[in-house]
Amino acid sequence: MRDSWRGFAQSPAFEGALAWYFVLVWGSGYLATKAGLADAPPLTFLAIRYAFGLSLLVPAMLWIRPRWPSTAGEWGHVVVAGLLMHAVNLGGSHYAQYLGMSAGVTALVLGMQPLATAVFSSRFLGERLGPVRWAGVALGLAGVALVVWHRIDVRAMSAGSLVAVVVSLAAVTAGTLYQRTWCPRADLRAATLVQFAASFLVLVPAAVAFETTPVRWTASLAFSIAFLVIFASIFAVSELHTLMRRGHATRVTSLLYLTPVVAVALEALLFGVWPSGLTVAGIAIACAGVALVTRR
DSSP: HHHHHHHTTHHHHHHHHHHHHHHHHHHHHHHHEEEEEETSSSHHHHHHHHHHHHHHHHHHHHHOOOOOOOOOHHHHHHHHHHHIIIIIIIHHHHHHHHHHHOOHHHHHHTTHHHOOOOOHHHHHHHHOOHHHHHHHHHHHHHHHHHHHHGGGOOOGGOHHHHHHHHHHHHHHHHHHHHHHHTTTTTTHHHHHHHHHHHHHHHHHHHHHHOOOOOOOHHHHHHHHHIIIIIIIIIHHEEEEEEEEHHSSSSHHHHGGHHHOOOOHHHHHHHHHHHHHHHHHHHHHHHHHHHHHHHHH
16 A cells, blocks of 8 residues: 555656645635734734744654754755745745735736746756747746736835845745755755744744734634645645655746636635636636646
């Protein structure tokens, strides 16, 4: 039975299941984050999020006993990747919205990650992309732009919010590629605990220094934190790194083009906000772009 499971875990079907889980959770995370930020300022919200994550992971890791980093260099690489992926990336995107940037603009800028990954990977990691996949990257970005176009409010964009979201884009791109390059054999369970702890230690003093808005302890905040910690920060991020280890960096990150599609679908189902014809066209174009990039 163990051999059968090992065979399934190495199959394209299992990889596809991981990919769809990541897309669904990452897309629904937009709505959960929106709900959480209504009750807490961004850095405080993230600090609470990682405190809750540590309360779950510490006893779990004491029981599982994963392989911990064995050298000072490996510890350092895991911490750097975690700070980029968790503290800087999420801190930047949350703070951009806190400063007034609309969710549409934020999603559009962060939707450029596959394009940034493709450029960086082809230039520095030796991953060659043919014309078809470059076309898929561009098509996916165009589709995302159409999906979020109706939500874009340029008047709500300030210089500070623009800097914050660009920092977030750079951090998530660099963090994903950094962990893939420098932590290829790190146990993802141990790495998640280390990265949560490092992010918590950075975010707490930042929240104390820069934020004064009190936290409203509501059921909505609790649900948001629980969902984002368990399903997004623990499982979805681990699945992203697993997919990165198994496949082409640009192919994997192109899945991010589908997350605004999931967000739009959930918004329609939960809040009755139905997409326009332009949004539907954007969904079709984004899916076509992902199909071109991820084809084997």
